Amino acid sequence: MKLPYAWLWVSALLCSPLGFAKVADQTVSGKIANIELSVSKAMAAFQVPGIAVAIIKDNEVVLSKGFGVLKQGSKEKVNADTLFGIASNTKAMTVALLSALVDEGKLTWKTKVIDIIPAFQLPDAYVTREFTIIDLLSHNSGLGLGAGDLMIWPETTLSNQDVIKGLKYLPQVSSFRSEFAYDNLMYVIAGEIIAKLTGKPWQEVIQSRIFEPLGMDNTRATFSLIPKSNQNVARAHVLLDGELHVVGGNFLERFSSAGSVASSVNDMALWLKAQLNLGQYGVDGVKALRLFSEQKSHEMWQARTLLPVSSQASEQDKTHFYAYALGWFVKDYHGVKVVQHTGGILGMVSKVVMVPEENLAMVILTNQQSGFAFNALSQQILTEYLEQPKKDWVAHYARLQKKNNANKKAQLAKVAAAADKSSTLSLPxxxxxxxxxxxxxxxxxxxxxxxxxxxxxxxxxxxxxxxxxxxxxxxxxxxxxxxxxxxxxxxxxxxxxxxxxxxxxxxxxxxxxxxxxxxxxxxxxxxxxx
Missing domain, CATH: 2.40.128.50 (Lipocalin)
Structure with missing residues (x-):
């Protein structure tokens, strides 16, 4: 039944040298139209005031656009140059800086952390002695999920040196290198290593080694470095009891290498092009310009610490493996490898996804902390470009959100009901x-x-x-x-x-x-x- 239609399509191409371009354009425009419709639906379903999206396909930016407003109730529109906090999507940039230093012979992935920072000390002496740069970036320290994060977030008066001093007092909950537990503090240490080896603060190094070479002119290492003249900055929002509240100030200023970068989708598109091009970002005469070597690119995307695969992921995404690499999560998705990461600070969340073998990448920046919104949009984009069966991903994640909210409400009601109302205090x-x-x-x-x-x-x-x-x-x-x-x-x-x-x-x-x-x-x- 499909053959006659295929033949008509080929005949049209043969009759017109422009036929293929027209069909391709219609296909691209159709994908973009579906994606933009999903953005509008997601903003309404999840009460997100502003979203910016960029998509890179075959080394071309096919979409880079803002939707909605900088701040709830304002008229200032989000555009492709609007700055958002990318939070933990900063981590891949920190890894890129270390990769370049490995390329230069300043260290190796197996270099011991204590050889660079002698004050580094974990609860276990063996782990302290054996802890390498790879371990620093792989979330396998044996400490618990988010261990010690209260030293860095919400905004604190502590310093990186305080973080280093505090590490040895944190409880160890698993064996070294045996389990995944996301750890922001190790990326704070990674920033200190970069500073030690370069003799410059991490903020200066990322500016000179990533932002300037790539032409990420609006991107800044921290929010405080954004020029006062630039008012195109998204405000953070938290949804509480059905109402949006504008919040701000928790941007990890003192702990930059773990998640402080402010960027736009236009600038992030330049970063993702370099990622898809395995570290190459331009040509100077006959010599390719590079952030890091092709070998380091492969090493950054290599699975390091395994994570469990949920039954939902197996069924929905055909995922068989899931792992953390170096600054990136990696998994398989309907037969292709996906490299991705998310970021979250109070009132802002973001998501970056790459499918290297399809030469596809996307970045989604939002000014409200709804992971349901960016998941719906990333799934929609993957559905369009990997030509998966059509599905209303916004409706899917809206159902999940409703279920999640009901579960939270039920749990808190259970907590209140479980209290022994007749109990009294032991002390005045x-x-x-x-x-x-x-x-x-x-x-x-x-x-x-x-x-x-x-x-x-x-x-x-x-x-x-x-x-x-x-x-x-x-x-x-x-x-x-x-x-x-x-x-x-x-x-x-x-x-x-x-x-x-x-x-x-x-x-x-x-x-x-x-x-x-x-x-x-x-x-x-x-x-x-x-």
């Missing part, structure tokens, strides 16, 4: 009001104000909240800034004599961002001298 309220110290984070103060306990993280101004009694000697701290969505249990553990031994914490909701690693804290009363 004033006895809980003390200064406490954690070995890796530092000081946390609990004070008594107007007959209520109030908690303040000394190094994190935004973590200020009121403790409400939950049951027995357990409270729930409810942060003043409700957009954090990170309320936590505060449990006071007592000595046999009734004094406070230590305080532990844990997020109330399973949906709390993993970077709020309250569970890694062990707070000793400062007066105990622990």
């Amino acid at each position: 309220l004033a006895s809980y009001a003390q200064s406490y110290v954690d070995d890796w984070y530092g000081e946390i103060a609990i004070s008594l104000e107007n007959n209520h306990l109030v908690m303040q993280f000394a190094n994190t101004p935004i973590l200020h909240g009121t403790l409400g009694h939950y049951q027995h000697n357990t409270f729930i701290v409810r942060w003043d800034d409700r957009t954090l969505e990170a309320d936590a249990y505060v449990n006071f553990n007592l000595n046999p004599n009734g004094s406070i031994s230590y305080v532990s914490m844990k997020a109330v909701s399973w949906a709390t961002d993993f970077s709020f690693d309250f569970h890694d804290l062990k707070l000793w009363p400062k007066s105990s001298g622990q």
Whole structure:
């Protein structure tokens, strides 16, 4: 049945030298129209004020466009030059800088971290001694998911040196190199290594070695480096109880190499072209210009730490393997290899996807923290360009969001119902009001104000909240800034004599961002001298 139609198509091409171009143009325009329609639907379904998308196919930018507004309620439009926080999509750039230094012989992937940063120390002496640059980038340290992130996010007064000092006090939850656990702190250390080997701050190195060579003229290493004259900057939004709230200020300024870059889809398209071209970004006479060697490109995309494959991914995406490489996640998707990463800061999320064998790449930048939105759009783009069966991905992820929200609501209701309303405190309220110290984070103060306990993280101004009694000697701290969505249990553990031994914490909701690693804290009363 298909043969006659194929023959008519070939006949048309033979009759007109422009026939193939016309068909190709119609195909491209059809794909782009479907994608733009999905963007509009996603913005409505997930309440995202602004989105920017770029797509690269066969070394050409086939789409680079902004949609919506910089800030909810404003008239300033998002365009292809609008700056967004790309967050953890910065990590691939940090890896690229290290790759170039490996090319130059400044170090190898097997170089021990302590040979460059002698102060580097993990809980286990063997792991400390054997920890290599590859390990630094592979999320296989044996520390827990997001371990120590409270040292860097939300915005803190701590420094990279404080991060290095705190590492040895973090709990080790698995064997070295045995399991994947996403770890921002190791990429902070990676930035310190780049600074040590180049003699320049990471922010200067990325500017001179990536942004300037590629012509990423609007991109900046941190938000604070954006010129005041450039007002084309997206504002971050958090959806809370159905309403959008404008937020800002948590851009990892002090911990840049883990996720501080501000960029646009026009500039990110230049970065992705260089990635698809295996590090090459131009030709100077007969000599190709490179960020890093072709060999390093392959090494960056090589699986290092395996992750489990969900039944949903197996069925939906035909995924058989999933792993972290170096600054990138890698997996198979309907028979092709996909290289990707996401990024998230408070109120902004982003996604970058490459399909090297199809010479295809995309970047999706948003000013609202809905992963459902960027997943729907990335799936739509892959469906169009890999010619998969048509599917309404926005509707699919809208259903998942509805289910997810219902599950969160049910869990929080279960938490409230489980409290023993008849339980009482073991101590007078004033006895809980003390200064406490954690070995890796530092000081946390609990004070008594107007007959209520109030908690303040000394190094994190935004973590200020009121403790409400939950049951027995357990409270729930409810942060003043409700957009954090990170309320936590505060449990006071007592000595046999009734004094406070230590305080532990844990997020109330399973949906709390993993970077709020309250569970890694062990707070000793400062007066105990622990």
